[in-house]
Amino acid sequence: MSAVTVRYGRREAVRGVSLVAEPGRVLAVIGANGSGKTSLLRAAAGLVPHGGGLTWDGAATAPSGAVGYMPQDNAARAALSVFEVVLLGRLRSLAWRVVATDLAAAEAAMTEVGIAGFADRPIGELSGGQRQLAFLAQVLAGDPRVLLLDEPTSALDVSHQLQVLGLLRAATLRRGLTTIAVLHDLNAAARFADEVAVMRDGALIGLGPPGAVLTAALLRDAFNVEAAISLGPDDRPVVVPLAVARGG
């Protein structure tokens, strides 16, 4: 992405963000509420008009179906079974008579995510965590090359958070995906991302490996908080937010 800009009316939600995301790596986007993370992701997914350039392997447009996008809202009103929801990940190739390749891809994605056990349950009856796994299986079923996830873990309990993020990492490595995830949990970003992008007021103010980016100074800048940062068991930073910074 180079100098990507998103406007809503007169307001500029994303201002000239440039970054490169690579295959097999997870890029976490963090920043305060309203800092433009979601808008950046939606621009990348082609859901909102944007200025600036997006290139995919040098091409101006992503091949059809190459981008899997998972929105933040994971409410499910529809009376669809988990299997049907996952199968819809194959929407681009689904025909009236569903062919074996689509069925197999859906089944494989469910197994990959570990939800094969409740394939025939209605999606609305699942817990928030299980539902998020089902939606993750849905995007994976489409065999994307780029995965864009908007706060995939915000509504989940700790164990589902770890489960979803672990699956994301594993899928990113195994499938060679280019994964960009908007995350609210700084420690989740620190543990699971290869690179962290920090946004404030629509602009990128930091980009690099978690250890380099997650510093007290930058967090004060981005979130207006004082934080203590130490090293965790795997040499990745652990962030303990302490207080709202004064005079911010």
Added chain:
Amino acid sequence: MSAVAAWRADNARRMATSGLAMVALAASFAADVVTGPALLPIGDVLRTLAGRGDDPMMAAIVVQLRLPIALMAAVVGASLGVSGAVMQTILANPLASSYTLGISAGAGFGAALMILLGGVLPFGDMWTIPLGAFAFAGIACGLVAGVGQLRGATPELLVLAGIACLFLFQALLSLLQFLASPEALQMIVFWLFGSLLRSSYPKVAVVAVVLALVLPVLLRDAWKFTALQMGDDRARGLGVAVGKLRLRAFVAVSLLTGAAVAFVGTIGFVGLVAPHVARGLVGEDQRHLLPASAVLGALLLSAASVVSKLVLPGTVFPIGIVTALIGVPFFAWLVLRGARR
């Protein structure tokens, strides 16, 4: 059992359910032909249908009066059922139907306008009234669809636009009724009741042809409609051009509703109830839901047609009143049952 096998079994069960509904429709259709103000023996009616009757009077009643009415009930019910299902899907609202979103009200206004102009225009009422109804159903639908093309339009906004449309056309209709002569007023009121009695083979043919042309187009988008059930954003992420899909669906709905309502008047509740029942029976995979909504809509209106002849023996009750009187308690039961779960 693997997930795929279970899903296949589920699909087979859904097809069987729709098949059963078709059998029920066939039975209701037969009952519709057999019953009527003239109490004809069932055996004679069947003999006449088979072309082996020898009573010309009987043949006239069965072939010229009852058969078109029974056919009309089925095709209009199917059209309203499908259009209701599509509306509920594209607006993500279980209360959406051509009736609740002002499309029927538009049709009513169009019909009333033609009735008032009846003395002025040089054509006969038989086709001008349906044409007026059809045109204004399209205009009402166009108004709602137009709002949908605005940037950032959400399903909620569309529903609000539909309700605004309903009030607008009801007000315009009241205005026409206020201005109408007593004779014209009576015609308008009767039209609004909704009635199958004006059915004829050419009219049945028009509605049937529209249904036969529009339904396959809708079915081609079945998977996209199913994806839309998960919200606009997720559907877009899966590759659905949501705005275009909605626009296509609105055109289809206005054709279906316009053609159906034009000939029989405003018939409420079929478009609301049939998709609800269908959803309960076959789920939300639109490959099953759309056909099932058609069959159940046809069944509902056909059954209502039978009831309309049995309420007061010797007379035919206006069917629009019957569908609402059956529909309301049934709907209340459905909603309450859903709330208890």
